[in-house]
Amino acid sequence: MRNSTDFSPLYRSFIGFDHLAGLIDKASRADKQSSYPPFNIELLAEDQYRITMAVAGFSEDDIDIESKESSLTIVGTKQVRDKPKVEAGKTPRQFLHQGIAERNFERKFQLGEHVKVIGAFMENGLLHVDLEREVPEALKPRKIAINGKSLLPSNA
DSSP states (O other): OOOOOOOHHHHHHOTTOHHHHHHHHHHHHHTTSOOOSOEEEEEEETTEEEEEEEOTTOOGGGEEEEEETTEEEEEEOOOOOOOOOOOTTOOOOOOSOOOSOOOOEEEEEEOOTTEEEEEEEEETTEEEEEEEEOOOGGGSOOOOOOOSSOSSOOOO
């Protein structure tokens, strides 16, 4: 049995950090989220990432990807298909074991600041979603040269 942690003191003591406390709450609830479908998160370069999900049996039409504010939602919906008509002389398919899941799913990812989805593609039953962090120039660190003289006028 898991011990649940009470984060309510964070809401009382940190004024203006509601967003941070909310993220901690979401992270504690994420453990209860289904593990289907399995996924990887890769660091491709300094500011480039890729989420890879195993979505065998799903086509591109069965998957919706939505990026809104700081979250990414991937939804897989299997189309309800009528039972296939049995052709004359053929028997209907019967599974002795059906290990390939055909259930719908919804997976949400919380994106960091300035992380944007730049594309998605499917290959060999895997869905790849590429992300990139685009930090604005004003927020990037910059070097300050030491010139030896003050640039401000002196008040002599």
